[in-house]
Amino acid sequence: MVKTLKDVKPGETVTIVKYHHSGDVELRRHLLGMGFVKGTKIHVKKVAPFGDPIEMSIRGCDICLRKDEAENIEVI
Amino acid sequence: MTKLIVGLAGNPNVGKTTVFNQLTGMHQHVGNWPGKTVEKAEGYFSHGDYEYQIVDLPGNYALSAHSIEEIVSRDFIVDDDSDVIVNVVDAANIERNLYLTVQMMELGANMILALNMNDFAKRREHYINIDLMSELLGFPIIEINAKKNEGIEELLNTIEKQAANPLNTSEKLAYGAELKEHLDELQELIEKDNDLLDVPSVWTAIKLLEKDSIVIQKVQQSPMSSKIMVEVDKVSKHLNDIYNESSEEVIANARYAFIDGLIAEAVDKPEVEKPSISDRIDNVLTHRVFAIPIFLVIMWVMFQIVFTIGSPMQEFIDAVFTQWGQIAASSIPNPYLASFVQKGLFCGVGGVLTFLPIIFLMFLCLSFLEDCGYLARAAFTLDLVMHKLVGLHGKAFIPMILGFGCGVPAVMATRTMEHESDRILAMMLIPFMSCTARLPIYAIFTAAFFPDHAGTMLMVMYLLGILVALIVATLLKRTMFKGMSAPFVMELPTYKLPSMKGILIHTWEKVKGFIKKAATIILAAVVIIWVLSIFPLGVAYGSQQSLLGMIGSAVAPIFAPLGFGTWQAAVAIIAGLLAKEAIVGTLGTLGGLDEDDEEGITSLVRETFTPLSAFSFMAFSLLYVPCIAVLGVIKQETNSIKWPVLMTAITLISAYVVTFLIFNIGTLLGFG
Numbered sequence: 001m002v003k004t005l006k007d008v009k010p011g012e013t014v015t016i017v018k019y020h021h022s023g024d025v026e027l028r029r030h031l032l033g034m035g036f037v038k039g040t041k042i043h044v045k046k047v048a049p050f051g052d053p054i055e056m057s058i059r060g061c062d063i064c065l066r067k068d069e070a071e072n073i074e075v076i
Numbered sequence: 077m078t079k080l081i082v083g084l085a086g087n088p089n090v091g092k093t094t095v096f097n098q099l100t101g102m103h104q105h106v107g108n109w110p111g112k113t114v115e116k117a118e119g120y121f122s123h124g125d126y127e128y129q130i131v132d133l134p135g136n137y138a139l140s141a142h143s144i145e146e147i148v149s150r151d152f153i154v155d156d157d158s159d160v161i162v163n164v165v166d167a168a169n170i171e172r173n174l175y176l177t178v179q180m181m182e183l184g185a186n187m188i189l190a191l192n193m194n195d196f197a198k199r200r201e202h203y204i205n206i207d208l209m210s211e212l213l214g215f216p217i218i219e220i221n222a223k224k225n226e227g228i229e230e231l232l233n234t235i236e237k238q239a240a241n242p243l244n245t246s247e248k249l250a251y252g253a254e255l256k257e258h259l260d261e262l263q264e265l266i267e268k269d270n271d272l273l274d275v276p277s278v279w280t281a282i283k284l285l286e287k288d289s290i291v292i293q294k295v296q297q298s299p300m301s302s303k304i305m306v307e308v309d310k311v312s313k314h315l316n317d318i319y320n321e322s323s324e325e326v327i328a329n330a331r332y333a334f335i336d337g338l339i340a341e342a343v344d345k346p347e348v349e350k351p352s353i354s355d356r357i358d359n360v361l362t363h364r365v366f367a368i369p370i371f372l373v374i375m376w377v378m379f380q381i382v383f384t385i386g387s388p389m390q391e392f393i394d395a396v397f398t399q400w401g402q403i404a405a406s407s408i409p410n411p412y413l414a415s416f417v418q419k420g421l422f423c424g425v426g427g428v429l430t431f432l433p434i435i436f437l438m439f440l441c442l443s444f445l446e447d448c449g450y451l452a453r454a455a456f457t458l459d460l461v462m463h464k465l466v467g468l469h470g471k472a473f474i475p476m477i478l479g480f481g482c483g484v485p486a487v488m489a490t491r492t493m494e495h496e497s498d499r500i501l502a503m504m505l506i507p508f509m510s511c512t513a514r515l516p517i518y519a520i521f522t523a524a525f526f527p528d529h530a531g532t533m534l535m536v537m538y539l540l541g542i543l544v545a546l547i548v549a550t551l552l553k554r555t556m557f558k559g560m561s562a563p564f565v566m567e568l569p570t571y572k573l574p575s576m577k578g579i580l581i582h583t584w585e586k587v588k589g590f591i592k593k594a595a596t597i598i599l600a601a602v603v604i605i606w607v608l609s610i611f612p613l614g615v616a617y618g619s620q621q622s623l624l625g626m627i628g629s630a631v632a633p634i635f636a637p638l639g640f641g642t643w644q645a646a647v648a649i650i651a652g653l654l655a656k657e658a659i660v661g662t663l664g665t666l667g668g669l670d671e672d673d674e675e676g677i678t679s680l681v682r683e684t685f686t687p688l689s690a691f692s693f694m695a696f697s698l699l700y701v702p703c704i705a706v707l708g709v710i711k712q713e714t715n716s717i718k719w720p721v722l723m724t725a726i727t728l729i730s731a732y733v734v735t736f737l738i739f740n741i742g743t744l745l746g747f748g
Contacts, residue, residue: 019325021322024563026142026563027563027565029140029142029286029324030137030138030140030142030563030565031565032324032325032328033137033138033140033142033175033328034137034172034175034565035171035172035175035332037325037328037329037332038321038325038329040332045355046358046362048362048367048456048457048459048460049362049363049364049365049367049368049457050457050458050460050461051460052459052460052463053456053459053460053564055362055456055568057349058172059169059171059172060168060169060170060171060172060349061169061172061567062354062567062568062569063565063566063567063568064456064459064564064565064566064568065564065565066459066463066563066564069563069564069565
């Protein structure tokens, strides 16, 4: 099974394998710009109280993303 | 004196606006970019022999065609005759910040890097070798502390030096041999058309590979277009074969590879980041259990500050203007002129000024919450609820809550949302939040018909508003706003103590904007209602014989299917456009009573309505067009007449439909 950013537990650190094309095109472009490129490390910090979105630390800054989009990012 | 135009560019939350405020103080002008809804802040000052014009560009992460903000920024760098671009960079987040820097280097912008928040970076044990970094980038880096106004003098001196000897910052940019080779091929084709050379050809080549819609459009005008586009496809396909990635990704990768190289050389930071103070604060504020109660408490405090402190000020201003109006009127012999001065001028100006305390207090609170970093956390906490329920951004929560107090500050509070579609959708829903101006209506009607269930009726009204908002949101999301759903990517900035100066300047700008733009609409509406009430000359003010009464009589039949087809009800509804609390007073004066005579109005209402038509009237008052002030402020915020007109249509239709259903289903069920 392919592991995506959506499945990562808080406290885990993972590496981006591929950003799939299945989601919103503009958002993908935006996230690429924020550093969601292959080989980048992501540290998942927290899930919001209602279970979505997810907070993560990437390249030294904290970003939150909805699970719908996190699902398109393949990680190991 | 030499004139210098300087653009301030940078990511959001890097202290760009603080630099701007430090430089320009109160000499700012906040308007809009031509033809755009994006705010443009400009400021002026002089330094030595130079007269500066500073433009605060929107905070961006990139320079793609992704959003209007990004397009505005890059157009400024590309087209405008700016002398120098100052790139404000957060030292603690330098890696992500440099991504924008690199894109400005692609444009060859005559740039200076202002490194801000160095104390933060040092606390996190990040050490930047500034001299080395500056050498690698090929342009100056100045260490500043925007909040303490340090390093600004040196920054200005550097700007002046560099304005005289512009740098081409693209020289040191290196994207690897493979990509460079293909970019060179593309550039060669692009350079054959002189019309494409208003920007560096490397930039055009990169943008084409990124599938940037605006640049593609521009290139399509060129005689070289077919050759260029064929080459672009060829290169994209080739890159895809080698890297198994789209050309956009290859470019993002190349930019980050360049940045990673810079960081490896010139930045020394710990392998594992130690938990910051922000993380510790976050452990409490976004805690699984405590986050919601804390949010509610903060909202309660904000509501109290804005409305509990603001309302008495509103009433005071209102009372003062009413009194002055009377005094002024009594000294004017001509009765019509006196009436105009009292009911047109003083009522109108007073009506505008009553909003100032709550707008001022709201922006004070909101700017504080935004600048300190809490707003983003609140949006993070509540996004799921807002998103699943109404398809709105997490940040829409605050305007909605403020809407229960007053729609005017609520509409202004939507500006915290970055995407226009989010902002406008939130604005369209605010009028359905039952604001305090509707309370007098509920009070009179429940006292007249449902005295034993006053609390329940009040609750029903609030819930009805929310329910209709949910339905309208769902409909809008499926129609007008279809596909406009803005994705939720938000940075959670580090917590910091906001600068009071910044908050005050910002609040003042907003209050000024309200007086200048929204006020004219409110004033005009007051005068129009006065004209309609007093003409034809000689009739009793606002009576059935006045123009207003005639209009009321004419439209009354439209309201008959809703249960209140009297001319008095119609006139009250029209008067309520000025402010909803006017509905009750108008019903009173039309019945020959004093507008403050609550008991009299209550019994009048009891005689002229049935319980069902009373309920129906309350529902209509809740749902129909918000007051003129809200429409005015929407016009001001969206910079377009389209949205207030649309809101008028939406609220009228939903009010009519819902009230029609209430009255007719109620009649069928035997409540008539």
